[in-house]
Amino acid sequence: MHVGRWMTTGRAFVDEAHRSQRRVVVRTPAKINLFLAVRGTRADGYHELVSVMQSTSLHDELSAAVSGPPGRDRHPAARRHMRLRLHVDEDAGVPTGEDNLVTRAALVLGRRLGTLDSSHWDKPVTDDSAVTCLSLTKRIPVAGGMAGGSTDAAAALVALNRLWEGRLDAEELRTLAAELGSDVPFCVVGGTALATGRGTRLVRVLCRGVFYWVIGRSGDELSTAAVYRSWDEVCRPSTVEPDAVLAALSAGDAEALGGALSNDLQAAAFALRPGLGRKRSAMLAAGALGSVLSGSGPTLLGLARDAADAQRLAAAVRSQFTDVHVATSPAGGPEVMR
Numbered sequence: 453m454h455v456g457r458w459m460t461t462g463r464a465f466v467d468e469a470h471r472s473q474r475r476v477v478v479r480t481p482a483k484i485n486l487f488l489a490v491r492g493t494r495a496d497g498y499h500e501l502v503s504v505m506q507s508t509s510l511h512d513e514l515s516a517a518v519s520g521p522p523g524r525d526r527h528p529a530a531r532r533h534m535r536l537r538l539h540v541d542e543d544a545g546v547p548t549g550e551d552n553l554v555t556r557a558a559l560v561l562g563r564r565l566g567t568l569d570s571s572h573w574d575k576p577v578t579d580d581s582a583v584t585c586l587s588l589t590k591r592i593p594v595a596g597g598m599a600g601g602s603t604d605a606a607a608a609l610v611a612l613n614r615l616w617e618g619r620l621d622a623e624e625l626r627t628l629a630a631e632l633g634s635d636v637p638f639c640v641v642g643g644t645a646l647a648t649g650r651g652t653r654l655v656r657v658l659c660r661g662v663f664y665w666v667i668g669r670s671g672d673e674l675s676t677a678a679v680y681r682s683w684d685e686v687c688r689p690s691t692v693e694p695d696a697v698l699a700a701l702s703a704g705d706a707e708a709l710g711g712a713l714s715n716d717l718q719a720a721a722f723a724l725r726p727g728l729g730r731k732r733s734a735m736l737a738a739g740a741l742g743s744v745l746s747g748s749g750p751t752l753l754g755l756a757r758d759a760a761d762a763q764r765l766a767a768a769v770r771s772q773f774t775d776v777h778v779a780t781s782p783a784g785g786p787e788v789m790r
């Protein structure tokens with residue numbers, strides 16, 4: 453995978469002046485779980501969930517451009533030989549090759565549309581080849597339990613469906629999204645949703661008002677799979693229902709939401725990283741209306757009363773975390789900027 457500079461052919465730079473170019477830029481939000489109950493293990497090895505998910509103002513940005521000799525980037529035969537490149541800042545801490553969910557999303561969509569033959573995606577770019585260049589700007593904590601990789605994959609589906617003139621509707625995109633990961637279908641839709649099954653069956657949820665969050669990222673790495681394995685060892689299926697969270701969202705009541713935040717993966721993550729429990733206590737001691745692990749962690753959320761309270765809370769807990777962000781929710785799904 454070519455990282456950092458575009459369009460090398462191996463022998464010379466492709467002359468961009470003689471190639472047409474179209475570009476789409478998508479802003480794509482981080483997800484938080486306001487409620488996450490694990491009902492048990494499933495026959496397919498995943499866990500059966502009931503979860504309330506919400507998009508936040510914290511976002512990544514994905515730029516996607518197709519370029520090629522004029523006319524050829526739209527020609528079906530040329531498209532089957534489309535090259536694909538992904539650029540991510542080297543210090544972003546995410547994989548740049550086929551392991552990146554953005555690349556996987558592009559390959560899944562490309563195969564579905566017949567746009568991209570996966571045997572060509574990493575071949576050198578020549579003067580007569582069409583190429584899709586994706587460039588990812590990361591702001592969402594990496595591997596933090598905020599669906600950063602999943603939301604980037606959702607952005608790739610939305611951007612490339614437009615750029616490659618795929619015309620897949622939202623339901624078709626959600627079906628492809630479920631192949632990429634349990635959180636990706638929600639990330640395609642955004643907003644506020646109740647998720648069941650693996651987390652991929654979604655219904656919209658009413659949310660009034662704006663909520664203010666302090667998001668504390670810590671260095672304690674935690675893989676989602678490891679947290680679910682820990683849940684298998686230390687937890688039992690729960691019967692807790694999301695009613696209190698849904699009522700608080702519909703009333704726009706931050707205080708009630710703070711008291712109702714709940715995540716069954718929290719005990720499993722704290723068993724692996726006891727320091728996270730102390731960070732959550734610090735968030736509550738500093739006056740958060742509620743505090744909960746975000747997804748499978750290790751990021752912790754603190755709910756504030758309003759914008760000023762969020763700034764105060766962020767300053768009070770900053771020393772506990774590697775990074776602290778202030779964000780609002782809800783937000784929409786991936787948004788095409790231009």
Ligand code: C5P
Pocket residue numbers: 497498499500501632633634635649650651676677678680
């Ligand atoms: O679906 P995704 O690839 O994001 O899931 C990552 C890992 O999290 C899975 O391999 C699985 O171990 C765990 N997981 C689970 N049950 C879910 C979602 C994820 O066990 N509903």
